[in-house]
Amino acid sequence: MFDAALLRNGLVPTIRQIDHPASGYVHTGASVVPCALVYLETDSAGSPNCKSADPFCYLEQAITLNRSLEAVGLPRLTVATNVADEVTRYLGKVDGDSRPNVLQLTPSGLTLPRNTRFYSAHFKLDMIEQLGAMLREGELLMVLDTDMLALRTVNKELLQRCQATGVGAFDISDQEFSAYGDARVIDDLETVAGVRLHNPRWFGGEVLLASGEFIKELVPCAHACFERYRRVINELNHNGDEAFISAALNLLSDAGHQIIDLGANRVVGRHWSGNTHRDLRWFKGCSLLHLPGCKRLLERQARRPVFSAAHVWRSLVVRHELNRTVWPLRRWVRSWVRPSSGRR
Incomplete structure (x- = not known):
């Protein structure tokens, strides 16, 4: 068992306010423009991972994300939304230093039933297209989910490699293949792609x-994939922009x-507090943490007078330690429940 006290305290020296250029860009030869989608539709199917009834919960997550980005010297977050006036009014009560920029998305050409799972996430493609067209030379669009936390800045050499190739993405094929079966995931990918793929990989959203030049190639290709996706949406294992x-x-x-x-370069780690098989020390070395199971924690952090990523980290450690205790009990209960259900 690892030393929980060491984990709780080990992050503190790396989370601090650092001065960065007034332009808001990190001078590494490749600068980033962080953005996140806050698409509000009260009559659509929300995310199954979000239990809050408040549609502005995603905006509160974005406030925490923005505060964490600025705390490690990364540029201010841009929130792309379909209701900029409402978002701007909501942000009026937020301290100016914690307030992300707001971009009004132009109307989307993507059509989907509003009861589609992860309905709002599909419009991330609009954000990529519209913000990608605004990038200047040497800039990379950094597309983020709102339920994320920045722990440290991104390695400058890694950013330069992404600028050279045009793209960096989060390969989570190991997680998807093991959870749903590689044959099923690959079949879904090839159905949406419309061809047999050489080396099918699943990328987390x-x-x-991405550079502006790469986005120019990605957007029309993704639109064509979306049309195939839309036709077979009810046959796919996964709904959402990742597909x-x-x-x-x-x-x-x-x-x-x-x-x-x-992921391999530890720019990002996806951490569920219920998954105790991975050592938390690995996540501590990531630049960004995706915390889909800790949305309420991030929302509460947005309302704290002083931002502290170390405070969030300590909460994660406590949840992790509790789940290490509970997990064997859950497995034992499931082993007794399954036979009684008649399943083999």
């Missing part, structure tokens, strides 16, 4: 680094584009 953007990334990879793996 929580982070993408058609992963398919598009695979097609571009097969066409010769190199994709930097952001």
Whole structure:
């Protein structure tokens, strides 16, 4: 068992305010433009991972994300939304230093039933297209989910490699293949891609680094994949932007584009507090944490007078330690429940 006290305290020296240029960009030869989607539709199907009834909960997550980005010297977050006036009014009560930028998305050409799971997430493609067109030379669009936390800045050499290749993405094929079966996931990818893929990979939607030139190739390819995705949506294992953007990334990879793996380089780690098999020390070394199971924790942090990533980290450690105790009991209960259900 690892030393929980060491984990709780080990992060503190790395989380601090650092001065950065007034322009808001990190001068590494490749600068980033962080953005996140806050698409509000009260009559659509929300995320199954979000239990809050407040549609502005995603905006509160974005406030915490922005505060954490600025705390490690990364540029201010841009929130892309379909209701900019409402978002701007909501942010009026937030301290100016914690307030992300707001971008009004132009109306989308993507059509989906509003009861589609992860309905809002599909419009991430609009954000990529519209913000990608605004990038200047040397800039990388950093596409993020709102339920994320920055722990440290991104390695400058890694950013330069992403700038050279045009793209860095989070390969989570190991997680998807083991959870749902490699045959099923690959079949979904190839169905959406419309061809047999050379080396099918599934990319997580929580982070993408892309240059303007790469986005010009990605967007039309992703739109074509979306149309195939829309026709077979009820037959797929996964609904959401990951399906058609992963398919598009695979097609571009097969066409010769190199994709930097952001997970292997610890730019990002996806952590569920209920998954206790991975050592937390690995996550501590990541630049960004995706915390889909800790949305309420991030929302509460947005309302604290002083931001502290170390405070969030300590909460994660406590949850992790508790789940290490509870997990064997859950497995034991499941082993007794399954036989009584008649399943083999």
